[in-house]
Ligand SMILES: Cc1ncc(C[n+]2csc(CCOP(=O)(O)OP(=O)(O)O)c2C)c(N)n1
């Protein structure tokens with residue numbers, strides 16, 4: 201049998217998922233810090249953001265990537281990580297996104313920034329059976345997120361690398377994967393104390409082989425290309441646009457107390473995403489698309505809407 | 516102007532949506548809400564023209580869109596030109612008996628870049644030729660889609676990626692903004708109607724859309740639409756920002772017809788501009804002298820359109 205010419209057996213892929221705008225910088229810092237540390241060990245490295253996720257929008261899931269290898273990286277123009285060794289979630293509700301573990305290599309590692317335990321996190325996952333380790337790190341208690349547009353889309357960035365929650369998250373990645381030496385990571389991050397706390401205080405849970413769930417059905421690039429119009433037309437949607445489902449942007453969901461609601465329609469008129477409908481049964485929320493912006497809660501004059509953390513709900 | 520049906524209140528606004536759920540705009544995006552309100556007011560017999568900007572790119576990723584009515588992309592430079600062609604084509608088809616329907620509402624939804632800067636020539640040409648088109652600028656005060664660069668409507672003192680604050684220019688943005696509603700209003704003999712609106716005042720906004728569409732010729736609306744990403748405030752504050760802009764006089768709501776300004780909101784007093792600016796990180800670097808300069812500018816802008824109520828600071 202012929203050898204796979206394109207195999208890169210020693211290449212490690214790291215995929216970092218984050219919430220657009222608010223965590224873009226910290227997500228980018230995780231991949232930059234890890235690759236800079238790896239470069240100190242004479243590895244070949246790449247760090248970049250997924251162009252498909254740009255321009256990033258508030259709360260949209262975005263991805264930053266790293267490749268680290270002792271060998272030259274032949275796949276350097278393949279710009280999505282197809283088979284990650286490590287998946288990192290900068291924010292816990294991303295566990296509900298059924299794409300995060302797609303392609304994970306056997307024995308792969310998941311690192312989540314959360315106060316919850318690995319067991320709790322495991323409850324929400326749709327896995328392909330390859331997950332070997334779940335790691336949780338409460339990065340928000342160890343450092344402060346750096347929210348900035350500096351460094352985004354070519355803008356200059358003088359804020360430094362690894363000052364925010366990226367530091368403890370990168371520390372937890374190193375603890376679970378050993379992908380670089382701790383002292384080399386220490387040299388490149390601006391907040392080494394937080395990085396060490398992430399390394400020391402993260403919870404690591406090794407898994408027995410778990411049952412694979414149904415594989416995630418996803419369109420291939422070719423499917424997308426086939427329905428992509430070029431100087432042509434597509435049909436208008438009628439009640440919703442199923443080509444852009446946005447419910448997984450949400451970190452909190454609106455819950456209404458119908459006793460307190462006066463049906464004044466204020467929340468309804470101000471929802472940018474038309475996710476509230478006036479019905480005979482009062483205001484109904486469309487959670488398939490609701491992005492969790494909380495404008496409904498903020499504008500309700502009766503205090504009838506409360507935003508509740510998304511992980512309080514299994515579905 | 517033909518008759519149009521006024522929307523009396525939020526509660527009595529039509530339920531039908533023509534800008535439906537499923538778009539990649541930021542959580543809490545002001546321009547997205549603006550689109551929804553405009554589409555709701557305009558109704559089913561409408562064609563939208565979308566020059567490049569967030570309201571093109573974020574709405575059409577990838578190969579689909581949230582409009583229940585026809586929508587077409589235009590270059591950022593030429594929303595007015597594309598709309599002129601579409602309006603004329605329908606008019607001619609109807610005149611020649613080749614189209615039995617009614618003349619559609621033709622609406623351009625351009626950003627401040629596409630309306631006030633790089634698309635201004637095309638807008639002006641359309642107004643000058645007298646096309647029956649409603650040209651709307653949703654103003655998020657920057658070239659937002661490409662990562663928040665300065666535009667002619669970016670306020671004095673605002674951070675953008677092209678106007679960072681530093682030692683040499685401590686206020687970031689040095690210029691005061693261009694006033695497109697007035698540029699447009701005073702130089703186009705066939706223009707029928709000009710008004711400003713805000714997403715914080717949805718009933719007023721929707722009625723201005725209907726009034727603009729009821730004109731026998733071109734109309735221009737300039738609509739204030741706060742942008743949580745670019746202005747750097749939390750997404751649940753979009754409406755609060757829109758209202759504060761009006762309550763401080765940073766943004767003035769009026770109609771301009773027959774050479775006269777009519778105010779749309781009767782303020783009893785104005786809040787100091789700092790009440791608006793303090794919530795937005797794009798202004799966080801400003802010093803008291805910059806805020807004073809902004810207050811003086813806003814006072815003058817208000818006087819121009821007849822807002823004369825005093826500025827009153829909230830009791831401590
Ligand atoms: C001629 C041309 N120059 C530059 C661009 C790149 N570009 C795409 S969107 C955009 C920003 C448009 O700003 P605005 O009209 O204010 O809309 P916004 O994105 O703020 O909604 C720019 C500069 C372009 N598409 N065409």
Ligand code: SF4
Nearest residue numbers: 471490491493494496
């Ligand atoms: S949080 Fe409320 S306002 Fe925001 S998208 Fe969801 S339903 Fe609409």
Ligand code: SF4
Nearest residue numbers: 461462464465467500
């Ligand atoms: S704004 Fe509050 S009171 Fe009014 S309809 Fe919505 S939930 Fe009910």
Ligand code: SF4
Nearest residue numbers: 540541544569742744
């Ligand atoms: S950058 Fe501003 S205008 Fe663009 S989608 Fe985000 S909030 Fe809306």
Ligand SMILES: [Mg+2]
Nearest residue numbers: 626627657659
């Ligand atoms: Mg703009």
